[in-house]
Amino acid sequence: MAEPSWQELLRLRLSERNAKQNAFASIIEQYRRLAQQTKLLKERNASLLKAVGSVRANPSSSTVHVPGTAPSEDNPVRAAYMASLESQISSLRDELATVYKTQGQNAQRLLAMNETLREKEEASRIETENLRKAREEVAHLRRKVDQHAELMAEKDRTAQILHDEINTLQLELGQIDERNQTLTRDNAKLLQRWLDDKQAQANKMNEANDFYEDMRSRHQAVLNWRDGGDGKPASGNGTSLSGNGVREGETVEETLTDGTKLQGETSLDQTPNG
Numbered sequence: 001m002a003e004p005s006w007q008e009l010l011r012l013r014l015s016e017r018n019a020k021q022n023a024f025a026s027i028i029e030q031y032r033r034l035a036q037q038t039k040l041l042k043e044r045n046a047s048l049l050k051a052v053g054s055v056r057a058n059p060s061s062s063t064v065h066v067p068g069t070a071p072s073e074d075n076p077v078r079a080a081y082m083a084s085l086e087s088q089i090s091s092l093r094d095e096l097a098t099v100y101k102t103q104g105q106n107a108q109r110l111l112a113m114n115e116t117l118r119e120k121e122e123a124s125r126i127e128t129e130n131l132r133k134a135r136e137e138v139a140h141l142r143r144k145v146d147q148h149a150e151l152m153a154e155k156d157r158t159a160q161i162l163h164d165e166i167n168t169l170q171l172e173l174g175q176i177d178e179r180n181q182t183l184t185r186d187n188a189k190l191l192q193r194w195l196d197d198k199q200a201q202a203n204k205m206n207e208a209n210d211f212y213e214d215m216r217s218r219h220q221a222v223l224n225w226r227d228g229g230d231g232k233p234a235s236g237n238g239t240s241l242s243g244n245g246v247r248e249g250e251t252v253e254e255t256l257t258d259g260t261k262l263q264g265e266t267s268l269d270q271t272p273n274g
Helices: 006-022 025-057 076-228
Strands: 251-255 261-265
Touching: 025 076
Parallel strands: none
Antiparallel strands: 251 261
């Protein structure tokens, strides 16, 4: 079992001391009363002895009470006894006045304490009402805090959902951007190929036009040469040859660089497009 603390030990020792001191309280009170009574009797005896001494000094005075006779007014014993009683009455009156005074003071103190008690009760009632209002306000604020906490938790969940959606959209946007870049590169390649093809076609067309112009100039040269000659055929079969060794009526066939063959006739009615 653990030893008691020093506060408990001090309380126990004080209780033991009080019990020891209060054990003889009643006896002490009785001795106090007995001392007071003894003091009073001593004072009375002293006054009586003083009266007896005065009687002995004056033996002519009678101190014996005779039945049927009125007591003498100048009896010193009786005078001493009366003085003792008067002193007791005076002391009792003083004590009674003191008791009345103390009772009045106690009544005033009781009224003041009642007023203080009423004020304290009113203040306690006000404090109790304020405490009740404060508790209600604390409960209301706690409910609001709980509501705000739930609202913040809901907002956090919504923010997390929005964040996830933003991440998903950013990922999709990145994929779309990558796809657009790929399509842009493919479009650029296709455009370049188309441009290259059109350039090749333009080059072929230019070559064909050049070839056409060359053939036309040669045909014109042959016509000019024929018109300027004697009209004799160059061969024995009656077929005339052009300046490049092609007979009239024969088809002129030329192969371009891309493998396309162009045909033309050396007759006079040949059109510019062959």
